[in-house]
Amino acid sequence: MDKLSILPNGPLEGRIPISGAKNSALKLMAASLLCEQPLVLTSMPNLADTRFMAKLLQNLGVVVEWPTGEALCRMDAANITSTIAPYDLVRKMRATFNVLGPLLARVGHATVSLPGGCAIGARPVDLHLKAFEAMGADIVIEEGYVKAAALRGLKGAHINFPFVSVGATEHAMLAAVLADGETTLENAACEPEIGDLAICLNSCGAKITGYGTPTIHIQGVARLSGTRHDVIADRIEAGTFAIAAAATGGNVFLDGARAEDLGALIDALRKAGVTVEVEPKGLRIKRNGGGLVAVDIDTRPHPGFPTDLQAQFMALMTIAEGTSTIRENIFENRFMHAPELSRLGANIIVRGNEAIVKGVPKLKGAPVMATDLRASVSLVIAALVAEGETTVNRIYHLDRGFERLEEKLGRCGAKITRQGDSA
Numbered sequence: 547m548d549k550l551s552i553l554p555n556g557p558l559e560g561r562i563p564i565s566g567a568k569n570s571a572l573k574l575m576a577a578s579l580l581c582e583q584p585l586v587l588t589s590m591p592n593l594a595d596t597r598f599m600a601k602l603l604q605n606l607g608v609v610v611e612w613p614t615g616e617a618l619c620r621m622d623a624a625n626i627t628s629t630i631a632p633y634d635l636v637r638k639m640r641a642t643f644n645v646l647g648p649l650l651a652r653v654g655h656a657t658v659s660l661p662g663g664c665a666i667g668a669r670p671v672d673l674h675l676k677a678f679e680a681m682g683a684d685i686v687i688e689e690g691y692v693k694a695a696a697l698r699g700l701k702g703a704h705i706n707f708p709f710v711s712v713g714a715t716e717h718a719m720l721a722a723v724l725a726d727g728e729t730t731l732e733n734a735a736c737e738p739e740i741g742d743l744a745i746c747l748n749s750c751g752a753k754i755t756g757y758g759t760p761t762i763h764i765q766g767v768a769r770l771s772g773t774r775h776d777v778i779a780d781r782i783e784a785g786t787f788a789i790a791a792a793a794t795g796g797n798v799f800l801d802g803a804r805a806e807d808l809g810a811l812i813d814a815l816r817k818a819g820v821t822v823e824v825e826p827k828g829l830r831i832k833r834n835g836g837g838l839v840a841v842d843i844d845t846r847p848h849p850g851f852p853t854d855l856q857a858q859f860m861a862l863m864t865i866a867e868g869t870s871t872i873r874e875n876i877f878e879n880r881f882m883h884a885p886e887l888s889r890l891g892a893n894i895i896v897r898g899n900e901a902i903v904k905g906v907p908k909l910k911g912a913p914v915m916a917t918d919l920r921a922s923v924s925l926v927i928a929a930l931v932a933e934g935e936t937t938v939n940r941i942y943h944l945d946r947g948f949e950r951l952e953e954k955l956g957r958c959g960a961k962i963t964r965q966g967d968s969a
């Protein structure tokens with residue numbers, strides 16, 4: 547199994563290009579199932595997860611043209627040949643569950659495996675299913691599969707989510723665009739990826755307004771054409787590199803990063819003593835010699851501090867002066883990186899959904915284990931500043947969500963080498 551060997555090499559200096567957002571690309575790919583003409587996505591991130599989604603779409607009859615390493619992906623769903631997403635294709639990557647809504651809306655029925663829990667929490671899909679039921683779908687769960695049917699089509703509905711869910715908001719939107727009549731989503735998620743999906747769907751002929759706010763209106767249309775759409779920049783990738791630059795005390799320009807999507811992180815970095823300059827084409831992160839001070843964070847739905855940057859920020863706080871309290875409010879089990887960071891010498895006490903991080907003057911390299919995507923990259927950040935060698939094992943998690951991580955960091959001076967089968 548591949549692992550990364552990381553040695554400290556001083557401050558990161560240079561420019562890092564930000565890729566298209568994984569979590570947007572996956573939903574945009576699911577949206578291709580709604581389109582009668584080809585959907586062409588540019589700035590597509592080449593990741594294990596997006597390639598996996600392409601495989602599932604091909605299984606359903608979508609003609610996918612996406613040469614290895616290319617950032618342009620063309621998906622033609624003129625002929626959907628299957629409406630079944632089997633266990634093996636959904637179990638490995640939860641976002642594949644998002645084909646259910648588009649298949650239901652376009653074909654009238656679908657059978658999709660329940661995704662099951664994962665390392666960071668139980669992650670049920672009850673809100674997704676309630677939204678489809680509100681739109682008139684009949685849903686049964688049998689032998690681990692969701693069997694959904696709306697043979698006379700979905701109907702517009704008023705859906706008030708009991709709490710904010712990114713996935714349920716996107717999924718309901720994906721189904722409602724072809725429903726008969728108007729759908730209103732209340733207490734909808736406001737994440738930038740939702741806006742990206744709405745903009746792409748509107749460009750295919752959908753009628754969605756209010757995205758980016760908690761109330762989204764969708765006027766159903768009979769059919770969607772295709773379009774060409776540029777995937778929004780990955781705010782989590784940008785935030786991760788911002789934190790890496792801050793940790794090493796470097797000076798890095800994040801090319802393509804969007805300040806408007808990263809407000810909570812930028813505030814926290816500035817409070818911690820990091821200089822963040824907003825430039826027309828990206829963000830510059832600097833910490834020229836100054837120390838880091840502890841900052842408390844609470845993860846919240848957008849525009850709050852993103853749960854997907856919690857692990858990385860914890861890594862930064864391990865070397866800040868003072869004590870930081872980090873509260874995880876989105877997922878019930880998202881502190882698996884804490885014991886691994888402690889192996890590097892961090893001082894962290896976890897109590898329920900709270901981690902108390904007492905800054906230490908130095909971390910020390912050690913073998914550590916990646917447990918999920920964002921946890922893995924937090925270990926990479928800690929390793930960049932730890933004395934001696936750190937080996938990060940089980941890095942297939944990183945390959946799911948970070949495009950060319952070693953190359954991007956390596957060009958800014960990091961000493962990272964991949965060892966193992968595909969090294």
Ligand code: EPZ
Nearest residue numbers: 569641669670671672673674711712713714854876877919
């Ligand atoms: C998306 O997951 C992202 N995944 C996650 O990124 C991200 O952490 C999360 O949103 C929050 O921002 C993708 O976009 C592919 P939710 P999602 O529905 O949609 C509970 C990463 O590292 N819930 O907003 O699954 C749920 O268990 C990943 O890239 C229900 O109870 O998140 C969680 O506690 C990890 N019932 C909370 O809501 C439901 O039907 C928020 O989850 C749906 C969700």
